[in-house]
Amino acid sequence: MGAVDKKSVLVVVRRSPYGSSLARASLDVALAAAAFEQPLRLLFMGDGVLQLLAKQESEAIGVKNIGRLLTSLPLYDIERVYVDAAAATRYGIDLSNAPVTTQALDGPGIHQLMTDCDHVLGF
Secondary structure: OOOOOOOOEEEEEOOOOOOOOHHHHHHHHHHHHHHOOOOEEEEEOHHHHHHHOOOOOOHHHOOOOHHHHHHOHHHHOOOOEEEEHHHHHHOOOOHHHOOOOOEEEOHHHHHHHHHHOOEEEEO
């Protein structure tokens, strides 16, 4: 048997952190792919950038804090985390306070990232 080529996966997160279960599902998929040692990248776009807000208070609405989950991404070797710069600016998000280190991308950078990956999963 020959070696299996690993395909790169990009998980695109477009959902706000607590409006639906898709926000949490996107992170669960990313963690599962990383557990199977797939080259993984994570991109926060649109409302998804709201997951990067520091000090999220979710206990009041009875759900687990997604920010805490984001801090564990490096433990799963998920170190390529990107954010739509325009969306972060629109929502006034200070990326230096995000729960995980990110790299901001403009429109052409996002297009190139999507082109470079073998599989793109959108949530």
